[in-house]
Amino acid sequence: MNAPQPFQEPTVNSRPTSLTTLALTVSAALTLSACGSDDDKAGRTQAENGNKPTSPSASAAASPDRPKIELPPDLTLTFEGGETGDPVKDAIPADSAERMRAVDAAITGTDPEGKALAFYNTGKALEAAxxxxxxFDEAGATLTGEARYYDREVSLRGEDSATLIFCADESKGFSKDRKTNEIHKTPVTKNSYVLYNTRLDKNADGVWRTSQIISTRGAAQCQPQTT
Known part of the structure; x- marks a missing residue:
């Protein structure tokens, strides 16, 4: 059975590639309908590993029933930046990070019922997720390794809608066969770096849910800087 690329979700019309090409796009970027058009050492890390939840956002206080997300110990997600001091703008990347973790939790089996997946996605984004x-389930595949998210920029579109653009370094993430635990490593290329353009909409409980997301592999602005 062929499987999709692990982290970056395919376009609507694309088909899964072979298991050996599964690259760890840990958040599994859902390429849905368009929503808009290196390491930041000064940025703060919101989540240092897959089992450590992000810092509570402003919306978290108003939503005490948020699902707890845990990831396997061999999967690490790091989110840089995203804290500006503005409670509204800070809540958006925080909820986006939880959405990324929710997708991976569903793929790796730590959230088999997909409760967090439904909590942080809505509409077509939820269906695609x-x-x-x-x-992944049909291909007998899961995720392992590391993924880093950086250069996250929020743009508000009214009180209940926003766009979040960010980069991902997926060069250290891979797919893994569930039965044999064989890790399918892939070489690092420019396509190991991905640009994500997402739309989020705030629901009645104050949670910023992802409704649209597009991804571009090999985007110039996400490539590591060379000295």
Whole structure:
């Protein structure tokens, strides 16, 4: 059974590639309908590993029933920046990070019912995320390694809508066969770096849920700087 690329979700019309090409796009970027158009050493890390939740956002206080997300110990997600001191703008990347972790939790089996997946995604984004998880399940694949998210920029579009653009370094993330635990490593290329353009909408409980997301592999602005 062929499987999709591990982290970056395919376009609507694309088909899964072979298991050996699964690259760890730990958040499994859902390429849905368009929503808009190196390491930041000064940025703060919101989540240093897959089992450590991000810092509570402003919206978290108003939503005490948020699902607890845990990831396996061999999967690490790091989110840099995202804290500006503005409670509204800070809540958006915080909820986006939880959404990334939720997708991976569903893929790796730590959230088999997809409760967090449904909590942080809505509409077509939710449908695509569920389909993406199903493809991994059918392929007998899971995720392992590391992924780093950086250069996160928020733009508000009214009180209840926003866009969040960010980069991902997926060069250290890979797919893994569930039965044999064989890790399918892939070489590091410019396509190991991905630009994500997402839209989030705030629901009645104050949670910023991802509704649209597009991804561009090999984007120039996400490439590591060379000296």
């Amino acid at each position: 569920q389909d993406w998880v199903a493809q």
